[in-house]
Amino acid sequence: MRAFVITGPGRAEVREVDPPRPGAGEVVVEVERAGVCGTDMEFFTGAMAYLRTGEARYPVRIGHEWAGIVREVGEGADPGWLGRRVTGDTMLGCGRCPRCGSGRQHLCADRYEIGIRNDWPGALAERLPVPAHALQPLPDGLDPVLGALVEPGGNALRAVDAAALEPGMRLLVIGPGTIGLLAALTAAARGAEVHLLGLTERSLDFARSLGFTRTWTEPPERRFDAVIDASNGSGAPALALRAVEPGRRVVFIGLSAEPSTVDTRALVLGDITAVGVLSASGGLAGTAELYASGLVDPRPLVAATVALDEVAGVLAGERRPEWGDAPKIHVDPRLPA
Structure with a gap:
């Protein structure tokens, strides 16, 4: 079968590999x-942290x-x-350690990450192996475009849940990329007043096309x-700590390529709760249901669908x-070269 393979920083090709x-x-x-997504771009540039820690190595087959559609099932x-x-x-x-046993399998020290960690092959290929326990069935009527947006949407849903918003509350989302926009759409569907902070008017123009009128290029x-x-x-x-009301919540889901620093005095003196979110684990089913309900339509986020x-x-x-x-590019591995 055909699969997309990154062979080194700035180098990639489509290969014939064993299915x-x-x-x-x-x-x-x-x-x-x-x-x-951005993680895939980090593998292509060589900036991905796992390449330095040994949790990933070239060649790598990306796509998470x-x-x-399930075409084969293994024993059991x-x-x-x-x-x-x-x-x-x-x-x-x-599946054996205390983290997995307590529902924190996404933090397992020995975990694989599809298309990312410990050489589990990714989805930029015609076929993908997956443990059956990791599957999320998609509701009838949810097509492949929406299905491929469930994983990023699950990240966004977990971030919105962590923000502990109630209808009418004001939310600031920093970063109008895919995850930021999905978080904004999810929060708006729950009745929050959503504001978006971006670097450029161009990035915010797209957010405004989705109906977000409260946008900023300066805090x-x-x-x-x-x-x-x-x-x-x-x-x-x-910046997020400076922008939040005392006694409220800041959620961190974005990652910088270089260290970020915060003054813990701002956390303590503001009695602020800071939450980090890693992965869509636990958010997939809720996101699929949200898309199926029509309350959130992420289709406009997809700019194009390309071949491998x-x-x-x-x-x-x-x-x-x-x-x-x-912001989002989709790939259909079935498209001809």
């Missing part, structure tokens, strides 16, 4: 859509936002999965009931003018 065979408790999914996997459209958890714990001189930092700016965490042969250009930052400013 996966399902192991015990596993299935093989025919991939219909896969999303390209996906949807597809429920044959009822066959023919079902699914997505799945990126984080695959060992507003007001306090918010919650702040979600979905940016990659090293100064954003400290076009992924290297996407990772290098190439964008066609007709794609506009939507």
Whole structure:
């Protein structure tokens, strides 16, 4: 089968590789859509931290936002999965340690991460092996485009949950990228007053096209009931603490390539709760239901769908003018070269 492989910083190709065979408790999914995200770009540039810690190495097969149809089941996997459209958890714990036993498999020290950690192959390929326990069935009517947006949406949903918002509360989202916009859409669907802070008017123009009229390129001189930092700016965490009301919550889901510093005195003296969110684990089912309900429509976030042969250009930052400013690029591995 064909698969996209990053062979080193700035180097990638589409290769013919052996198709996966399902192991015990596993299935093989025919991939219909896969999303390209910032983590994938970090692998392409060489900036991904796991490359330095040894948790990942080249060559790497990326892709952890996906949807597809189960085509094979291994020994011990429920044959009822066959023919079902699914997505799945990126984080695959060992299933034996205390973290896995307490529902924190996404923090398992020995975990695999699909398309990211410990050489589990990713979804930028025609077929993908997945443990059956990690599958998330998609509701009838949820097509591959929406299915491949469930994983990023699960991250956003967990961030909004962590913000502990009530209807009418004011939320500031820092960073109008995919996760920030999905968090904004989710919070708005729950009745929050959403504000977005971005670096440029161009990035905020797209947010305004989604109906968000409260946008800023400079930090507003007001306090918010919650702040979600979905940016990659090293100064954003400290900004978030300055922007939140005392006694409220700041949620960190974005990551900077360089260390971010915060003054813990601001946390203590403001009696502020700071929450970090890693992965969509625990948020997939809720996101699928949210999309199926029609309360959140993430389709406008997808700028284009490309073939595997076009992924290297996407990772290098190439964008066609007709794609506009939507942040997400999808890949259909079935498209011809």
